[in-house]
Amino acid sequence: MNILESILQAFESVRSNTLRTILTLLSISIGIFSIIGAGSAVATLDSAVNTQLVAMGENSFMIRRTPTINIGNSWRKYRNRKDITYAQAKEFKNNIESTDLISISDETDGYTAKVGNLSTDPDISLIGCDENFFTIKNMQIIEGRSFSAQEVLSATSTAIIGNDIVLKLFNGRKAIGEYLTLKNQQFLIVGILKSQGSMFGKSLDNQIMIPISTFMRYHTDEWGSSVDITGQAYSKQSFLQTVDESIGTMRSLRNVKPWEDNSFEIETNETISNQFASFTGYLSMFGIASGIISLLAAGVGIMNIMLVSVKERTREIGIRKAIGAKKNWILFQFIIEAITLCQLGGIIGIAFGVIAANGLSTLINAETQIPLFWVLFSVGTCTLMGLIFGSYPAWKAACLDPIEALRYE
C-alpha cells in the first residue's frame, strides 16, 4: 500500500501551493476550533457547576425574584415581578412547617472595609444573612461563632469575615473582637469563615456577612430590596414536600391567583443544572453551527486544492496508469491525500481548541476538561470531509485516460 506516499504527497501539496493550502487549512482549523472550543468550554463549565452544586449542599433550594442563570431575552418575563420583601421573607420563614432551615439573605458588591488606616479594594461582597445561612450553605466558621437568632432580630453591628479580609486588614493579628468600618459604620468581628478558594475567577473569601436586618436597614442597593430565601429539607424524602409547601406558601403570601404562574423562581440543584444545561446547549449549538459553516467553506477549498493538484499531476497520473495502477489505486491515493490535508488542519484546530479550553479553565479556576469525545469527533469529521470533498477530484483523477494524461503538458 502506498498510504505513506499519499500522506507525504499531501505535505508536498502544502509546500507547492502554500498560501491557498494554508488558507484552507486555516478554515478547517477554525471550524474544528469552534467545535472543540465550545465542547471543552461546556465540559469545563459543566464540571465547575457540578462541583459548585455539590458544595451548595443537598436537599437545598432557593427562592428568588428572578432566576440565577438568565438566557436570551426572557428577562422581559421577569421585569414586572414584585420584589420579595424582607417582611414577606420573614413571614415565609415563620409559616413553613416542614423544615426550620430557612435562611434569608441579600448581597451587594463593591464594598471597602477599613481597619485603622488600612483599607481593602472596593471589591468586597457584603452579604446580609441570618443564623441558618451558614448551615444551609455548608460554610464553616473556623474561628469565633455564627450569628444568633437574637442578633438577627435586633440588628446588631456584628460581622463574620472571609479569609481575604483577614489577610488584608489584620495580617497575622487577631481579628476576632476587633472592629472594622463599612460605610462609616463600625462592626464587631465575631467569626472568620473557612477559606473556600475561588469560583469563576472570583475569590469566595473576599466577603463579609452581617445580620440581614442590619443589612436591610443600611445597605440595600439601588437594585431594589428583593431578598433571597434559601431553604433546606431535613431529608431526601421530605425534599419534594418541603419544596411544594414553599411554593404554596410563597404563592399565597404574594397573592398569586390559581391560574397564574409563580411570580418568583424556586430553584433546586436540578433546576439550576437544567438552566445551565440550556445555556451550555446554546453554547455548543453555536460552536457546532459556526464550526460546520467554516468546515463547509473549507471543504470547498479542499476540493479546489485537490482539483488543482489533480490537474498539475495529470502526467504523473498518466505514468502511474501506464505502469499498471488500477482506478482504485489512483482514487485511493487522492482520497488519502485529501484526508491527510483535512487532518492537518484538524490537528491545528484541536490544539488551539484545547489551548483555549485550558485558558478558560485557568480563568475560572476550574479543572480542564479535554473532551475526548469532541477530539474524536473532530478527527472523524476531518476524515469525513476528506472523503466527501476529496472524492470528486479523486474520481476525476482515476478516470483519466492514460494516453491523454501522458500527453498533458
Add this chain to the structure above:
Amino acid sequence: MNDNPLIHIQNISKVYEMGGEQVFALRDISLDIYPNEYVALMGPSGSGKSTLMNVLGCLDTPSTGIYTFKGLDVNEMSDNDLAEIRNREIGFVFQTFNLLPRATAVKNIELPLIYSGVSSSERKSRAIKVLQDVGLGERLTHKPNELSGGQRQRVAVARALVTNPSIILADEPTGNLDTKTGIEIMKLFRDLWLKGNTVILVTHEEDVARYAQRIIRIRDGKVESDEKNTVSQYSQGTE
C-alpha cells in the same frame, strides 16, 4: 519462430473523430509478434507508430479489429484487466522517460511492483538489482533531475524490466538523447534481447533500426513493408 505468437493483431484500425472528420491513425493493420523477436517500427512522422505502440501496450484500444495477447482477447478486457496486463506483461519505455520527478531512482523502479502487490523489502532488492543491471548501481537515491538524460532513460528501462514483462515496448527511446548516449541505450536493448526478451522499438533513425532483427515500416497508418533485417551484423548477436 513457430510457437504461438505473443501478439496477434488482425485488421486493426484506429479512427479519431476530428470536428466531424474521421482521421485514420491506423488502417487495417495485421501483425504477429513472436517471443524473443526484436522488432523495429519505422515510418515518417504522423504515420501511426505511437498509436500502434499504445494499442500493443494496452494503453489504447483499437476502433476495430482483433487483438490477442498471449491468446487472450484484449477487446474483451475491462480497464482494470488492461491495467493488470500493462503492469505484469508489458514494460513501456517512453521517449520523454516519464519518471516521477519527486521520487528517487529506486522509488521510481519500485512503482510497478507496488501496483502488483510485491512486499516492500522484495521491491527494494529487485529495484536495486535491475538498476545495477542497467549500470546505475551508484545512483540509487538520485532523483530524475539529478541524473543525465541517458541515466534517466536507463532508470526508465530498469522500471520496464523490473516486473519481468513478456515484452518491452520502447517508443523512440533515444529520441531525446545524443548519439553516443543513444548507442549505449541501444546496446542495453540488444543485451536484453540476447537474454531472451521480446523487444519492439519505434524509431525513425535507420542507425537505430539496424540493431533490430525485423523491421516493420509504416506509412499513413498502413504496413508498408515487414522484413528481416539483413543489414546489421548486430542482429546476429556479435559485434
